[in-house]
Amino acid sequence: MDVTAGWYLALGAVLFVIGASGMLLRRNALVMFMSIELMLNAVNLTFVAIGRHTGDLNGQVAVFFVMVVAAAEVVVGLAIMIAVFRRRSSASVDDLAVLNG
Amino acid sequence: MTEISYLAIGPVIALTLGVVLVLLVEVTYKPKVTWLGAIAALSLLAGFALSVAQWIEASDDPIIRFRGMLALDPFAAFGSVVLTVLGAVALLVAWPLIVIQGRRAAEFIALVLLSLTGMILMAGAAHFIMLFLALEVTSISLYVLAGFARDNADSNEASVKYFLLGSFASAVFLYGVALSYAATGSLSLYGAAEFLNENLLLDSASLLAGIGLLIVGLAFKVSAAPFHMWAPDVYQGAASGVSGFMTAGAKVAGFAALARVAVTSYGPYISDWAPAVAVIAAISVVVGTMLAIAQSDIKRMLAYSSIAHAGFILTGLVAGIDGVPYVWFYVVTYAFQVLGAFAVVSVVSGPAGTRSPLTDYAGLAQRAPVLAGSLALLMFSMGGIPLTAGFLSKLYVFREAVDAGYLWLVVVGAVASVAGLFFYLRVIVLMYMNPQSEEGGVGETRVGDPLRVALTAVAVITLAFGIVPGPLLDVVTSALPL
Numbered sequence: 001m002d003v004t005a006g007w008y009l010a011l012g013a014v015l016f017v018i019g020a021s022g023m024l025l026r027r028n029a030l031v032m033f034m035s036i037e038l039m040l041n042a043v044n045l046t047f048v049a050i051g052r053h054t055g056d057l058n059g060q061v062a063v064f065f066v067m068v069v070a071a072a073e074v075v076v077g078l079a080i081m082i083a084v085f086r087r088r089s090s091a092s093v094d095d096l097a098v099l100n101g
Numbered sequence: 102m103t104e105i106s107y108l109a110i111g112p113v114i115a116l117t118l119g120v121v122l123v124l125l126v127e128v129t130y131k132p133k134v135t136w137l138g139a140i141a142a143l144s145l146l147a148g149f150a151l152s153v154a155q156w157i158e159a160s161d162d163p164i165i166r167f168r169g170m171l172a173l174d175p176f177a178a179f180g181s182v183v184l185t186v187l188g189a190v191a192l193l194v195a196w197p198l199i200v201i202q203g204r205r206a207a208e209f210i211a212l213v214l215l216s217l218t219g220m221i222l223m224a225g226a227a228h229f230i231m232l233f234l235a236l237e238v239t240s241i242s243l244y245v246l247a248g249f250a251r252d253n254a255d256s257n258e259a260s261v262k263y264f265l266l267g268s269f270a271s272a273v274f275l276y277g278v279a280l281s282y283a284a285t286g287s288l289s290l291y292g293a294a295e296f297l298n299e300n301l302l303l304d305s306a307s308l309l310a311g312i313g314l315l316i317v318g319l320a321f322k323v324s325a326a327p328f329h330m331w332a333p334d335v336y337q338g339a340a341s342g343v344s345g346f347m348t349a350g351a352k353v354a355g356f357a358a359l360a361r362v363a364v365t366s367y368g369p370y371i372s373d374w375a376p377a378v379a380v381i382a383a384i385s386v387v388v389g390t391m392l393a394i395a396q397s398d399i400k401r402m403l404a405y406s407s408i409a410h411a412g413f414i415l416t417g418l419v420a421g422i423d424g425v426p427y428v429w430f431y432v433v434t435y436a437f438q439v440l441g442a443f444a445v446v447s448v449v450s451g452p453a454g455t456r457s458p459l460t461d462y463a464g465l466a467q468r469a470p471v472l473a474g475s476l477a478l479l480m481f482s483m484g485g486i487p488l489t490a491g492f493l494s495k496l497y498v499f500r501e502a503v504d505a506g507y508l509w510l511v512v513v514g515a516v517a518s519v520a521g522l523f524f525y526l527r528v529i530v531l532m533y534m535n536p537q538s539e540e541g542g543v544g545e546t547r548v549g550d551p552l553r554v555a556l557t558a559v560a561v562i563t564l565a566f567g568i569v570p571g572p573l574l575d576v577v578t579s580a581l582p583l
Contacts, residue, residue, distance in 0.1 A: 043276050050282055058288045080261055096258040
């Protein structure tokens, strides 16, 4: 059986949905953030699969940009979470419910 | 081609230099905060001048620069003119907040300028990867700005919510890009358009899913319902001095990006995406208006009203390329109005404050006629009373939507804007007709010089373009993407 680009796209879609569900269902800010990383990696897989299939380098290069941006996001995100954690000693987003209405 | 068009990135270079200088001067000399402000002002001025130069150059000869990465067209130049002015007014509004930051003032100014560079690039991006980078530069700076007051629990909460939902939106946007790339084989906005113009897709499922996810991702960023849940919390939890900039800047840049992607890349598929945009627009105006009525905190009220305004702006976008000038007209005038409204809030509830109950505004007209007058004008304009820019912008987008055949959307919009008058006028009644209560109405009312300048600028823009819209209309009708 040949493993064609379609398989990779399907795997990417599945990973993306798993990430999105994790983001929506989990309540720990760190786990939610890990889910977002999973979504970004699903996108990366999709990009390389298409790039390989069409022979277009743009798809491969896009992945580097996504990885770098994801790293920058991690830096800011963890800093924000540490600022919250210092005040509350908890990373659960359910505790962050002062602002509502 | 080896020559580099520095003009295409002129404003970005000016602002980035400003960021670097502000930070270097801060660590080297530890100067008074006024000096940092002067550097920021200079870089914004240079950015503005270069944006005008771009406009002059691009209106004759629009072109894509940097191997398909950045457009040097009237659309990008106009976006960059607007954003540099908006940035300058925003810094004036945030000035009291910057002063009380002490040694962290430089970081604050640097973050505002950095997010502006991202916004300018969003308006000019001609390639999806460029657009993604610009979006992230903007968003990451704004996440930090939202939580800049580290010791304030509200700001912490706002920052976490903004960060998690914003990153989620970015990932959704990016998957949309990937799916659209799968369908068209090009990551360039114009390459995709070319492919779609020349080929008839047998199976457009991947493309439509891609466009859908792209629109959802950008709708998150401009806080259109049903992707708006973060907006009220973030705009309330951020310090009052900077909420206005976050609202206004994100709207201008987000709508610029959305408009360019929708009308250039997916122009041939307008009959597929326009109904989706119309539905988002309708939900936004209804949800924004209904929930704004229920608010007792003016920052939350303004946040919900900004959701409703996002819906009105999307109403103009359903007309495709014909609606783009009026999307510009609306988003530009609205950006300054919302900046001004938050400026008044930042005086009454303190520049670093996060809560701003409506009761603070009771009898404000007696204590601070200037503040009350400005806020009343802005409320009239946002509510859409004639002789203000807010009225004309609503009129234009409604006209475009009717021409495009979306009468139902205009009916929804018109009903919502009448209902919206309730909460805008409530603020005015509270300020002018309610006596100051014993425990309420404690807010600060002193207006510093920077704020006075900012409020005057906002009031002039709101009134001038409401009475004489001609000049701005001339400009926006030529500010079209390549």
